[in-house]
Amino acid sequence: MGILEAITRKLFKSPHKEHVYDKSPKFLATPSHTTIPKFDIPSDTSTASSSSSSASSLSSSSTFWRSPTPSFWSPHRYIPTKLRKNVSNRQIGVLVCVALTIFVWLVPPPQNYIDVPHITSPYQVFLPIAQAAKKHLPNPQQWLEHNANNKFALSSSSSIANAISSYRHVSPKPRAALISLVRNSELDGIVQSMTQLEYHWNRKYQYPWVFFNDEPFSDEFKAATRNLTSSKIYYEVVPKDHWSLPDWIDEGRFMNSLEYLGAIGVGKGWMISYRHMCRWNSGFFYRHPRLAEFDWYWRVEPDVHFFCDIDYDVFRFMRDNRLKYGFNMNILDDARSFPSLWSRTRSFINAHPELIHPEADLDWLLDARNSGDYNNCQFFSNFEVGDLNFFRGKANEKYFDWLDRGGGFYYERFGDAPIHTLSVAMFVPKNEIWFFRDIGYQHDINRHCPPKSAHRCSCEPTPIDENFYRLVPLESPQKKPDDTCIRQFLGGPWLDKKSGWSQDGERMFGGDGYHGYELTGLEEG
Numbered sequence: 001m002g003i004l005e006a007i008t009r010k011l012f013k014s015p016h017k018e019h020v021y022d023k024s025p026k027f028l029a030t031p032s033h034t035t036i037p038k039f040d041i042p043s044d045t046s047t048a049s050s051s052s053s054s055a056s057s058l059s060s061s062s063t064f065w066r067s068p069t070p071s072f073w074s075p076h077r078y079i080p081t082k083l084r085k086n087v088s089n090r091q092i093g094v095l096v097c098v099a100l101t102i103f104v105w106l107v108p109p110p111q112n113y114i115d116v117p118h119i120t121s122p123y124q125v126f127l128p129i130a131q132a133a134k135k136h137l138p139n140p141q142q143w144l145e146h147n148a149n150n151k152f153a154l155s156s157s158s159s160i161a162n163a164i165s166s167y168r169h170v171s172p173k174p175r176a177a178l179i180s181l182v183r184n185s186e187l188d189g190i191v192q193s194m195t196q197l198e199y200h201w202n203r204k205y206q207y208p209w210v211f212f213n214d215e216p217f218s219d220e221f222k223a224a225t226r227n228l229t230s231s232k233i234y235y236e237v238v239p240k241d242h243w244s245l246p247d248w249i250d251e252g253r254f255m256n257s258l259e260y261l262g263a264i265g266v267g268k269g270w271m272i273s274y275r276h277m278c279r280w281n282s283g284f285f286y287r288h289p290r291l292a293e294f295d296w297y298w299r300v301e302p303d304v305h306f307f308c309d310i311d312y313d314v315f316r317f318m319r320d321n322r323l324k325y326g327f328n329m330n331i332l333d334d335a336r337s338f339p340s341l342w343s344r345t346r347s348f349i350n351a352h353p354e355l356i357h358p359e360a361d362l363d364w365l366l367d368a369r370n371s372g373d374y375n376n377c378q379f380f381s382n383f384e385v386g387d388l389n390f391f392r393g394k395a396n397e398k399y400f401d402w403l404d405r406g407g408g409f410y411y412e413r414f415g416d417a418p419i420h421t422l423s424v425a426m427f428v429p430k431n432e433i434w435f436f437r438d439i440g441y442q443h444d445i446n447r448h449c450p451p452k453s454a455h456r457c458s459c460e461p462t463p464i465d466e467n468f469y470r471l472v473p474l475e476s477p478q479k480k481p482d483d484t485c486i487r488q489f490l491g492g493p494w495l496d497k498k499s500g501w502s503q504d505g506e507r508m509f510g511g512d513g514y515h516g517y518e519l520t521g522l523e524e525g
Contacts, residue, residue, distance in 0.1 A: 128492075137322075138320065138321040139321075140317070143317060143321055144312060144317070147317070150312070151313075152313040152316055174295060174318075174319050175294045176296035176315040177209065177210045177234075177291070177294045177297055177298075178197070178202065178209045179209075179210045179285070179291070179299055179300070180193075180301065181277065181285070182213065183213055184215070184217060189302030190302040191224060191225070192302070192304075192305075193303065193305075193306075194209070194229065196305060196306040197306050200306050201306070201309075201314070203229070206230060207231060208232040209225070209229060209233045209234070210234045210236060210290055211234065213235075213236070213237060213238065214238050214273075214276070234290055242280055242284040242287075243276045244276070246410075253411055257411050258270050261337070264336060266334060266336050266337050266413060267337070274413075278413070278414060278415050279409040279414075281416035282400060282403075282414070282419045283397075283404060283419075286388050286391040286392055287392075296318060296319065299386075303443075304383070304442060304443045305442040305447075306439070306441060307441065307442070307458050307459040308449075308453060308456050309456040309457075311456070315385075321434075323432050323433070323434045324387045324433065325379070325384065325424045325428060326384065326433070327379035327384055328384075328435075328441050329380035329486075330380070330485040330486040331380055331471060331485055332375075332472050333472070334473065334478070335472075336476060336478070337415060338408065338412050338414050338418060340406070340408060340412060341374065341403075341412075341414060341422075342373055345374070345426075348402045348403075349426070355394070355398065355399075355426075356426050357426065357427050360427065361425065361429070362426065364377070364489050365422070365488075370479050377421070377481070378415075378418045379424070380443070381420050383436075383441050383443065385434075390428065395427040396423050399423050400419070430489075437464075437521075440459045442459075446467040446470055447462060448462055451523070463521050463522055464486055464520065464521025464522075465487070465514055465520075468485060468486075483495055487517070493518070494517070497518065501516035503516065
């Protein structure tokens with residue numbers, strides 16, 4: 001009996017099921033509860049009468065051996081007689097398929113998610129004060145309460161019916177990818193990063209990986225990374241014109257810059273490839289043809305650590321709450337890397353005031369005690385989750401081109417972190433920027449671990465100011481702002497000081513002047 005016939009019978013609620021004989025040789029040969037009589041084949045010496053008798057016997061037995069013609073079930077019996085001649089089995093099959101699709105569409109989707117223990121522990125959501133005051137905005141805290149505990153985690157076996165049902169009852173899965181710029185020589189480092197992120201998150205959500213390199217990936221690299229995930233992986237080469245010296249750059253001046261920045265101790269200031277990398281991460285990664293099919297990205301670096309189980313779909317969270325950019329650390333950068341960045345940014349603002357978002361907040365990036373200059377705070381961009389369509393937008397593209405034409409990536413050492421920070425601050429309202437306090441992460445000496453997370457994290461919780469100036473060498477003469485970067489971003493009670501405390505007083509006793517806040521970020525409330 002065909003599958004289509006079975007489905008049709010159920011849909012039409014057939015009152016009975018006619019018997020259909022098993023088609024195996026055994027049952028086709030012998031009807032049940034019947035013995036086969038023996039008979040002799042007549043010899044050539046038989047008489048005419050015996051020959052006639054034998055022929056009669058053979059005729060009888062051949063009729064006996066013939067299996068009854070099975071009467072298959074037909075939907076025609078449920079169709080009015082006048083219509084039977086005008087409706088074919090093929091037309092009935094099409095109607096059945098349409099009916100089945102409508103049936104699956106209307107029935108609630110099966111719960112086909114990975115079964116994980118339910119943990120009642122609300123996330124510690126840190127909202128900038130400007131966002132918390134607006135009631136018409138999406139509520140990320142409420143979203144987490146409703147959609148955490150791996151609600152959207154995928155099972156290993158999903159059916160077409162479930163996919164159709166999910167499309168009707170659940171918003172489509174975001175078009176998103178995990179991306180990494182990595183060399184063949186960094187295989188061990190990316191294996192570490194992949195292993196941890198897959199274990200803590202992506203094995204449940206199965207988003208694809210996209211690897212970029214300035215040269216083709218080796219077979220060893222491909223084999224090792226494919227062994228770490230069940231998700232699809234793409235291996236892409238950065239276009240040559242995105243990884244080479246632009247024709248408007250004075251090569252002699254560039255070489256002098258390498259020598260100077262290396263001599264004064266600016267991190268990786270002497271490396272040509274590092275300049276290409278910063279430029280590519282600032283304004284070219286989102287232009288790569290492979291990413292044209294995606295709307296969201298999560299940047300993953302080699303040699304990083306992910307400490308916490310993440311029990312919600314990060315990309316759905318970003319999309320459903322209309323967020324453009326997500327970060328994990330907000331810290332100081334070495335100002336000697338980009339001395340002209342702010343002056344060039346101000347000239348851009350003066351030339352294109354129409355591109356600045358009406359709700360843009362640059363105040364937290366400006367130091368009032370230092371002539372209103374850039375305070376060198378940055379979103380630590382080696383961990384970032386972002387909206388690719390924002391970076392592809394007119395405002396960000398014009399800003400990058402403005403900086404690129406000025407030569408700052410080669411005459412200085414412009415980094416992608418401060419550039420992304422300034423771009424997001426100028427073109428995105430604060431309520432569309434998200435602080436992923438709940439994701440434990442470490443890159444080199446900078447480590448971030450959320451509080452109240454011992455049940456899901458393998459790290460010691462860190463205060464909110466933990467990594468504030470770790471990237472600034474002691475020999476750097478730059479002035480640090482009065483408040484830490486993350487506190488200036490969050491504002492409100494995060495800037496409140498203890499009664500009787502003073503920054504100068506703390507420094508007189510050997511402190512750094514940043515331990516007088518009432519809130520540390522480790523509170524249990």
